[in-house]
Amino acid sequence: MGSINLEAPWVEKYRPHSFDDLVSQNIAVNNLKQFVQKGNMPHLIFAGPAGTGKTSTALIVAKSMLSSENYALNVLELNASDTVRMEYVRTIIKDFVNQRMVSGKRNLKFILLDEADNIPSQVQQALRRIIEKTSSKVKFILMCNYINKIIDPIISRCAVFRFSNLNKENVIKRLKHIVGNENLKIPEKNENQFYEILYFISGGDLRKAINTLQMAVALELTENINLDEIFKISGFVTINIIKELIEVIKKGGLEKVKEIVMSIENLDSRNFIRQILQVLPELDLKSERLNDVIAFFGDIDYRISQGSDEIIQVVALIANLIENVQY
Numbered sequence: 426m427g428s429i430n431l432e433a434p435w436v437e438k439y440r441p442h443s444f445d446d447l448v449s450q451n452i453a454v455n456n457l458k459q460f461v462q463k464g465n466m467p468h469l470i471f472a473g474p475a476g477t478g479k480t481s482t483a484l485i486v487a488k489s490m491l492s493s494e495n496y497a498l499n500v501l502e503l504n505a506s507d508t509v510r511m512e513y514v515r516t517i518i519k520d521f522v523n524q525r526m527v528s529g530k531r532n533l534k535f536i537l538l539d540e541a542d543n544i545p546s547q548v549q550q551a552l553r554r555i556i557e558k559t560s561s562k563v564k565f566i567l568m569c570n571y572i573n574k575i576i577d578p579i580i581s582r583c584a585v586f587r588f589s590n591l592n593k594e595n596v597i598k599r600l601k602h603i604v605g606n607e608n609l610k611i612p613e614k615n616e617n618q619f620y621e622i623l624y625f626i627s628g629g630d631l632r633k634a635i636n637t638l639q640m641a642v643a644l645e646l647t648e649n650i651n652l653d654e655i656f657k658i659s660g661f662v663t664i665n666i667i668k669e670l671i672e673v674i675k676k677g678g679l680e681k682v683k684e685i686v687m688s689i690e691n692l693d694s695r696n697f698i699r700q701i702l703q704v705l706p707e708l709d710l711k712s713e714r715l716n717d718v719i720a721f722f723g724d725i726d727y728r729i730s731q732g733s734d735e736i737i738q739v740v741a742l743i744a745n746l747i748e749n750v751q752y
Contacts, residue, residue, distance in 0.1 A: 435639045436632050439603055441481045444489075448631060449595045450478055453586040457482065460584075461489045466533065468556060468565045470541075470580065472572040473588030476630030479568040480539055482588075486566065487535040505538045505567075514551045522559050534563045542569035549576045556582055590629025597624060599631060600638055609642060615650035622652055625703070626659045660693040667700055671707055674746050682743045686736060694735040698726060698742065714749045721745050 441447045444454050453471075460466050469486070471479040487500050501521045518536065538544070544552065556565055556579065565583070569575060572585065597620045604611060611619055627634035637659050641647050646654050653663040666685065673681045686692070702722055710718055725742045729735055 434636075435603060435607075436635050439599075439606075439635065441478070441485065442488075444485055447478055447482060447485070448599050449591050450482070450588055453482065453588065456584075456586070457486055461486065464490075466490060466564050468560065468583040469567070470572065470575065470583040470585045471566065471568045471588055472570070472585060474570060474590050474630065476627070476632035476634075477588040477590060478631070479588050480537075482586075483537045483539075483566040483568060487537065490533055490535070490564075499534045500537065501535070502537045503539065505541045505544045510545070511548050511551060514548055514555065518552070518555060522555060522563050532562065536563060536565050538565065538567045540569065541567035542571045542574035546576055549579055553578045553582070591631050592629070593621075593624045596627060596629065596631055596634050600634060603635065603638065607642075610648060612648070612650050615652070618652065619647070619650055619655075622655060625699075626656075626661065628699070659696075660691075661696045661700060662689055662692075667704060670701070670743070671704055674708060674743060675750060677747050677750070679740075679744055679747060682747070683740055686739055686743070692735060692739070694729050694739055695726065697739060698722060701742070701746075708746060709751050710746070710749050711751050718745065718749050 444458055447454055457469075466486075469483070471482060473479060488496060491499050501518070521534070521536065552565075553576065560582070567575065567579070567583065572580065572587075600620060600623060623634050623637055626637050637655070640658050641655050644654070644658065646658075653665070656663055666689065670682065670685055673685065689697075702719075705715075705718070722742065725738050729738050
């Protein structure tokens with residue numbers, strides 16, 4: 426443990442630096458390689474969930490098109506949710522676009538807009554006009570979780586690449602690479618379960634998986650594998666609580682369910698719902714009701730997202746499961 430450097434974030438230390446380093450997203454990567462090779466680069470939109478490589482891919486594209494000595498001068502990186510408002514578009518972005526080009530391998534500049542779906546629509550309209558006027562010398566790469574929040578005039582001027590959650594095999598492969606590189610010791614008897622839990626916590630978000638791994642190492646939870654503590658630091662309830670709930674649901678004990686839910690400290694309802702959804706096969710639900718039960722999970726999640734009381738909604742969800750267990 427003493428030789429492990431935990432000060433630097435591992436998500437940055439192990440960020441991909443070339444197309445070959447990118448995990449999955451093969452369709453996007455192959456097409457982007459062709460754009461770079463031909464030098465015929467359109468504006469780009471990378472859409473998809475968090476932690477799937479959108480930002481890393483944007484940086485790789487820009488670095489592939491520019492020489493290293495001119496990169497800093499010809500690339501403007503912005504987190505759009507924090508900075509891109511009307512005044513910013515009219516000043517900073519316009520000034521960058523109008524600055525004299527620093528010549529390099531190709532006569533191009535890049536503007537990378539992360540979380541572009543958080544830019545207000547009226548600001549997007551102003552941005553669209555800049556994209557129109559500067560397309561020959563400045564290329565925009567917009568990254569977003571929800572492409573439906575990008576206005577159509579911008580979408581129509583960009584090549585859209587959709588990024589999907591990474592599958593278990595790719596996430597675990599990357600985690601094992603980091604574990605090996607950092608000389609971590611993972612007990613063999615718990616190794617598979619350890620990686621399975623990291624993948625479940627991440628939900629296909631590689632960045633989240635790597636951050637959870639680093640937290641577990643920093644808190645010394647890996648040498649003896651404390652799985653419950655790994656769940657806790659990630660906002661999930663312990664394995665024992667889930668097992669207890671399964672037994673109570675099977676017995677139809679709603680009052681006991683309320684007691685268990687009320688006893689959970691710092692309940693993250695959405696993470697909890699994910700854990701309950703994962704154990705549905707263990708509940709022996711009525712087969713003809715299974716689709717309705719799963720649909721009810723969606724209803725509960727929506728209610729919570731709209732501000733409903735989390736405890737009430739979680740108990741309502743479990744009550745629904747009790748109603749549909751086969752006795």
